[in-house]
Amino acid sequence: DVKVTQSSRYLVKRTGEKVFLECVQDMDHENMFWYRQDPGLGLRLIYFSYDVKMKEKGDIPEGYSVSREKKERFSLILESASTNQTSMYLCASTQGVPGNTIYFGEGSWLTVV
């Protein structure tokens, strides 16, 4: 069974802390994505990656960075967490050609206080 695993389901962090959200997929997918999901705003793309060590900005990259050192792992980094980054974060992966099913992790609920 295909699997996208987000290591942290629930986190509470303080303003100004550095936060790492980890995502691992076991399907040898080329493409990986980080979204945030907020009520009334739907899914918004933060960053995505088409290959190892490659990253592209999505629609809302400000305040975030990413790392993809290995094909199966895509990390989202909040350099200095702020309260407006309180959200549900979703990682996803898909094969490297258009028209393939996208697979999501269970999500990480981040609260910044």
Added chain:
Amino acid sequence: KQEVTQIPAALSVPEGENLVLNCSFTDSAIYNLQWFRQDPGKGLTSLLLIQSSQREQTSGRLNASLDKSSGRSTLYIAASQPGDSATYLCAVEDSNYQLIWGAGTKLIIKP
């Protein structure tokens, strides 16, 4: 710029009814359209993927249609059950291979 709209935002129907969820998009230049289900506090699960050359896809009690020329897709759920209660999202893959998302329809099936 591609925009995806799902109306209504929420829908409540009695168990056993057949129902239709709507998704519309502004630019017909898409590679495919996908329907997803999201349970509360969970990630998304892909339900159906319709390629741009297809008119519909079926899986069990679910049937999704695609009319590119009018920029519309529908997700038909037959004989609804309480377990179908979830939020349903649609997304189109545009000419830049990016997924553009609707905000979702929250469906409640009343026993």
